[in-house]
Amino acid sequence: xxxxxxxxxxxxxxxxxxxxxxxxxxxxxxxxxxxxxxxxxxxxxxxxxxxxxxxxxxxxxxxxxxxxxxxxxxxxxxxxxxxxxxxxxxxxxxxxxxxxxxxxxxxxxxxxxxxxxxxxxxxxxxxxxxxxxxxxxxxxxxxxxxxxxxxxxxxxxxxxxxxxxxxxxxxxxxxxxxxxxxxxxxxxxxxxxxxxxxxxxxxxxxxxxxxxxxxxxxxxxxxxxxxxxxxxxxxxxxxxxxxxxxxxxxxxxxxxxxxxxxxxxxxxxxxxxxxxxxxxxxxxxxxxxxxxxxxxxxxxxxxxxxxxxxxxxxxxxxxxxxxxxxxxxxxxxxxxxxxxxxxxxxxxxxxxxxxxxxxxxxxxxx
Amino acid sequence: xxxxxxxxxxxxxxxxxxxxxxxxxxxxxxxxxxxxxxxxxxxxxxxxxxxxxxxxxxxxxxxxxxxxxxxxxxxxxxxxxxxxxxxxxxxxxxxxxxxxxxxxxxxxxxxxxxxxxxxxxxxxxxxxxxxxxxxxxxxxxxxxxxxxxxxxxxxxxxxxxxxxxxxxxxxxxxxxxxxxxxxxxxxxxxxxxxxxxxxxxxxxxxxxxxxxxxxxxxxxxxxxxxxxxxxxxxxxxxxxxxxxxxxxxxxxxxxxxxxxxxxxxxxxxxxxxxxxxxxxxxxxxxxxxxxxxxxxxxxxxxxxxxxxxxxxxxxxxxxxxxxxxxxxxxxxxxxxxxxxxxxxxxxxxxxxxxxxxxxxxxxxxxxxxxxxxxxxxxxxxxxxxxxxxxxxxxxxxxxxxxxxxxxxxxxxxxxxxxxxxxxxxxxxx
Numbered sequence: 001x002x003x004x005x006x007x008x009x010x011x012x013x014x015x016x017x018x019x020x021x022x023x024x025x026x027x028x029x030x031x032x033x034x035x036x037x038x039x040x041x042x043x044x045x046x047x048x049x050x051x052x053x054x055x056x057x058x059x060x061x062x063x064x065x066x067x068x069x070x071x072x073x074x075x076x077x078x079x080x081x082x083x084x085x086x087x088x089x090x091x092x093x094x095x096x097x098x099x100x101x102x103x104x105x106x107x108x109x110x111x112x113x114x115x116x117x118x119x120x121x122x123x124x125x126x127x128x129x130x131x132x133x134x135x136x137x138x139x140x141x142x143x144x145x146x147x148x149x150x151x152x153x154x155x156x157x158x159x160x161x162x163x164x165x166x167x168x169x170x171x172x173x174x175x176x177x178x179x180x181x182x183x184x185x186x187x188x189x190x191x192x193x194x195x196x197x198x199x200x201x202x203x204x205x206x207x208x209x210x211x212x213x214x215x216x217x218x219x220x221x222x223x224x225x226x227x228x229x230x231x232x233x234x235x236x237x238x239x240x241x242x243x244x245x246x247x248x249x250x251x252x253x254x255x256x257x258x259x260x261x262x263x264x265x266x267x268x269x270x271x272x273x274x275x276x277x278x279x280x281x282x283x284x285x286x287x288x289x290x291x292x293x294x295x296x297x298x299x300x301x302x303x304x305x306x307x308x309x310x311x312x313x314x315x316x317x318x319x320x321x322x323x324x325x326x327x328x329x330x331x332x333x334x335x336x337x338x339x340x341x342x343x344x345x346x347x348x349x350x351x352x353x354x355x356x357x358x359x360x361x362x363x364x365x366x
Numbered sequence: 367x368x369x370x371x372x373x374x375x376x377x378x379x380x381x382x383x384x385x386x387x388x389x390x391x392x393x394x395x396x397x398x399x400x401x402x403x404x405x406x407x408x409x410x411x412x413x414x415x416x417x418x419x420x421x422x423x424x425x426x427x428x429x430x431x432x433x434x435x436x437x438x439x440x441x442x443x444x445x446x447x448x449x450x451x452x453x454x455x456x457x458x459x460x461x462x463x464x465x466x467x468x469x470x471x472x473x474x475x476x477x478x479x480x481x482x483x484x485x486x487x488x489x490x491x492x493x494x495x496x497x498x499x500x501x502x503x504x505x506x507x508x509x510x511x512x513x514x515x516x517x518x519x520x521x522x523x524x525x526x527x528x529x530x531x532x533x534x535x536x537x538x539x540x541x542x543x544x545x546x547x548x549x550x551x552x553x554x555x556x557x558x559x560x561x562x563x564x565x566x567x568x569x570x571x572x573x574x575x576x577x578x579x580x581x582x583x584x585x586x587x588x589x590x591x592x593x594x595x596x597x598x599x600x601x602x603x604x605x606x607x608x609x610x611x612x613x614x615x616x617x618x619x620x621x622x623x624x625x626x627x628x629x630x631x632x633x634x635x636x637x638x639x640x641x642x643x644x645x646x647x648x649x650x651x652x653x654x655x656x657x658x659x660x661x662x663x664x665x666x667x668x669x670x671x672x673x674x675x676x677x678x679x680x681x682x683x684x685x686x687x688x689x690x691x692x693x694x695x696x697x698x699x700x701x702x703x704x705x706x707x708x709x710x711x712x713x714x715x716x717x718x719x720x721x722x723x724x725x726x727x728x729x730x731x732x733x734x735x736x737x738x739x740x741x742x743x744x745x746x747x748x749x750x751x752x753x754x755x756x757x758x759x760x761x762x763x764x765x766x767x768x769x770x771x772x773x774x775x776x777x778x779x780x781x782x783x784x785x786x787x788x789x790x791x792x793x794x795x
Contacts, residue, residue: 019713036449065449083449108445108708146669164669187670206673207666209430209657217630218670264662264712310662310712336711355711 002301004316004326007364010349011053013043014127016357017107022069023342023351023359024078026092031342031351032078033359034069038062040080040090041102041131045349045361054129058102059090061136068150072173075345077137079159079173081147087161089138089176100133107357138176142169149191149202154251158197158227162188168202170227182230186218189262192247194277199233200225201256201277205243207263222258224280236280240273246296250305253277255319257305261292264310272296272307274322284322289313295340299364300347308338314352314362328352328362421519421729421765422644422695425511425652426637426679428671429536430489430659433705433715434723435744436668437463439480446707446743448665457734465672468680474734475683475692475727477793481738483751484703487719489659492702493536499758499783507775509542511758512650514782516541516548518767519649526614526648527551532636534654536702543775555654556632557639559615614646615639627681634678641685644695658701662712683727692728696764699725707744721747724757730764732795755787763789 018036025031029046040059047053064084071078071092078092104127140161149162152173159173166184168191171177184204191202204221220243224234243262249255256275270293272286289309297306304325305317313329329338336355343350343364350362433448440463441447452461455473462470469476486495491502498508509517516528529541529548533555541548553559617624617639628634633655640651655675660667679699686692704722705715721740727733738750759769762782769789771782 064451164666187666206670207663208670209659209667215631215674263666355713 002304002365004304004364006366007326007328007350007362009360010363011045011361013053013055013359013361014104014357015041015055015359016105017103019339019355020353020359021066021340022080023340023353024069024071025342025344025349025351026071026078027075028344028346028348031344031349031359031361032059032069032071032092033340033351033353034066034080036065038064038066038082038084039102040066040069040078043359055102055104055131057095057097058100058131058133059136060133061088061139062086065146067146067148070150070152072152073154073156079150079152081150081161083146085141085143085145085147085163087140087143087147087150087159088136089140090134091137094134095132097132097134099130101128101130103128105357140171140176140178142178142181143167149188151191151193151248153193153197154195155197158193160191160193160200160227162191162202164188164206166204168200168225168230170200180227180230182225184221184223186221189243190245190247190258192249192256193227194249194256195251195253198227199277200227201247201249201258203240203244203247203258203262205262207243209263234280236275239280239282242269245292245294248296248298249277250298250302250319251300252302254302255283255298255305256280257296257298259288259293259296259307261289261294261309263292265290265292267291270309270311272305272317274305274319286317286322287324289315292337294337297341297343297350299343300345306341306343306350308341308352310337312336312338312354314338314341314350420521420694421515422648422691423511423515423519423650423698423729423761423765424637424640424644424682424695425650425698425700426675427534427536427652427654428658428675428699428701429493429534429654429656431492431701431703431705431717432658432671433660433664433668434480434721434740435705435707435715436665437466437672438478438723438725439740439744441707441742441744444743446709446745448668448709450665450669460734460736463672465669466676468676469683472680472683472727475687475731476733476735477726477731478723478736479726479738479752479757479793480721480723480736480740481747481750481752482704482719482722482724482757483747484719484722484754487703487717489536489702492717492719494539495754496700496702497537498539498542499754499787506780507542508539508780509544509548509773510537510539510550511761512550512652513541513544513548514762514767514771515650515765517544518771519765521647521649524647526643526646528649530640530643530648530651532557532640532651532653533632533656534652535656536654543773543780550652553615554632554636555656556635557615557617557643557653558635559612614643614648617642624681624685627677627684629674629677631674631678633674634681637678637682638685641682641689641691644686645689645691660705661710661714661716664705664709664713664715686728694729696729696731696761697727698761699727721745726760726764726793730794732793735792737790737793752790753787755783756790758783759787759789760793764794 022034034040041055042057062082069080078090143163146164159171162168164187169181186204189205206218222236222240223232226233244258245262246259256277267290271288274284289311292310315327316325340353451464455470457473486492494502497510500508512529520528531550531552636653703719706718741748762769769783
């Protein structure tokens with residue numbers, strides 16, 4: 001059993017422009033990152049030893065926060081979901097585009113920006129990198145509000161998206177054509193689709209700071225939806241009574257993982273639920289990350305689940321016994337989170353984005 | 367009993383009309399005030415002194431601190447901007463957050479003060495300061511704005527409480543030096559009365575119980591000549607009268623028709639009930655909307671809160687106008703402070719008092735304007751700073767209350783607003 005004991009940071013990619021919200025590997029040697037300004041950058045990680053990779057491409061088109069990105073199973077298309085109400089397709093492999101540039105440090109570190117600070121700290125001298133600027137190859141404009149949920153089937157045929165008006169849309173992924181939609185009652189905070197494409201597991205949660213009497217219409221829900229009919233076939237709202245930041249099926253279909261933490265949780269919460277995808281029954285409950293688990297990723301070995309959270313840690317869990325294998329990072333109950341993670345298809349690299357303006361690339365196995 | 371009230375304030379030992387006597391605070395046998403039932407001590411003298419304006423005020427209090435940068439003073443394109451866009455309103459040149467689309471249609475009624483500069487930037491002290499006009503560290507029993515307006519704007523002939531709070535937790539100063547008769551009458555956020563207010567016996571039985579209690583207490587008072595017993599008896603009678611007036615709180619039937627417009631939330635129902643209460647003559651109603659303290663996840667939290675606020679507030683303004691009440695009803699949208707322009711590491715905004723926004727509308731206010739300005743990133747007031755004194759003085763002025771009214775606690779004088787506080791004439795229509 002791999003205990004990832006030799007895992008180490010291979011690269012630190014600086015990108016301090018806005019919070020990085022989502023990561024996705026393109027093949028095994030490129031990584032894409034999306035941020036709250038609506039930018040996507042792609043780095044080529046195959047660089048000589050000792051050299052820090054620079055971004056090579058900038059995907060321009062979103063006009064508001066990007067909430068999720070993914071790469072289709074064939075590795076050819078990157079898909080992004082945004083608060084600009086759109087879902088966009090991008091050519092993940094092309095190196096064609098307009099020559100352009102990106103400033104990697106035009107944001108500011110939020111550290112210390114409080115009542116006593118007079119202004120946004122002046123930016124340091126710009127670190128400008130030349131990139132190829134690329135535009136989307138397809139726009140899906142069927143959502144009317146923030147698109148928060150984005151997932152696909154492992155065969156690359158079906159795409160599912162969800163927005164904060166409670167609308168879930170099932171798409172023919174290659175055609176970019178809406179197949180059906182249904183209306184849930186609240187914000188779709190996250191969703192996953194079963195590998196057979198028949199079930200959508202979705203967490204519904206309107207992010208009030210805490211549930212209060214009088215907001216009964218906003219009680220969190222968790223449903224298994226039948227994709228064919230758009231009806232709920234299993235209501236797990238009692239078993240999962242909180243908002244989930246991430247809902248993801250394992251590629252082999254054995255597990256459904258759901259992470260608590262789409263808004264700040266209490267210190268003893270932020271747990272990760274491992275469910276039986278067929279019955280919805282909770283098989284294990286992992287301690288997760290106090291005050292919120294932000295993202296999940298199944299390792300391709302089928303034996304491990306990676307998670308990251310608001311405690312500034314990355315954790316590796318053994319799926320068989322639910323035990324913590326190891327963790328990276330520095331524990332803090334308030335600070336800059338680890339907001340997103342992604343694992344390369346060969347399982348060798350882990351990308352993790354913190355909210356202090358950098359992406360760490362870990363070498364998991366030598 | 368020593369009320370602590372001095373010349374300039376109401377004193378129960380002064381001459382009382384029977385009607386005004388019936389409008390009493392509920393006092394326990396020990397004399398402790400537990401609720402406001404009106405103006406027990408509105409003497410004829412005081413009633414003559416007080417300026418009966420017929421004005422009403424509804425205060426929408428965003429508990430925790432709403433972000434000015436994400437509502438009424440957006441900094442689009444600046445590093446401090448969030449993901450929200452602005453939309454046009456029905457007033458040229460005024461834009462508000464895209465998630466206030468209904469209130470945008472009432473901008474002609476709004477005076478948006480974008481230059482609040484206040485001193486108390488934590489919840490307890492900020493809540494106190496923005497309710498009393500004074501910092502809490504003075505260790506003085508200041509009166510809340512609701513109590514002040516209750517004192518000067520109450521209709522002494524009304525059966526209803528004069529200062530009602532719905533679900534507000536931000537400040538517990540209450541009536542302070544104005545005395546227990548102006549203590550707030552607190553109900554749930556949706557305006558429903560506590561269950562004990564709904565008698566489970568027929569009216570005639572209730573009346574007989576009241577008479578029996580009155581007889582017993584009169585007999586007792588003959589032997590024990592202390593005011594608490596009289597107060598206790600009157601409180602019982604006052605309670606009975608409130609029972610008769612409780613229909614003003616009972617909006618269930620009308621709410622069924624209104625809830626789609628106001629939003630099916632407690633806050634929405636509270637706003638609807640507030641319209642009914644001011645229509646019935648209540649001079650001050652405060653409704654709290656909890657959950658704005660977004661140190662984390664500011665943007666989804668604000669978007670969710672605005673989805674509750676927008677339909678409720680807009681429908682309230684619509685209905686007040688529709689019923690001919692808006693010209694005499696001041697509607698205040700406020701918090702204990704604003705939120706930092708800069709976004710912290712948790713995607714949140716923290717407490718901020720240096721440059722933030724409140725909104726006034728309705729009675730006495732010249733709408734369709736912004737007043738003052740913050741600078742380009744929102745860190746400082748750039749034009750026409752408004753402190754707590756000017757804010758309160760403006761409200762009092764529109765309510766017909768002397769903002770420099772003086773009261774006494776012992777020998778110590780205290781004014782409604784601190785020395786030097788002046789109303790802002792540009793805001794007053």
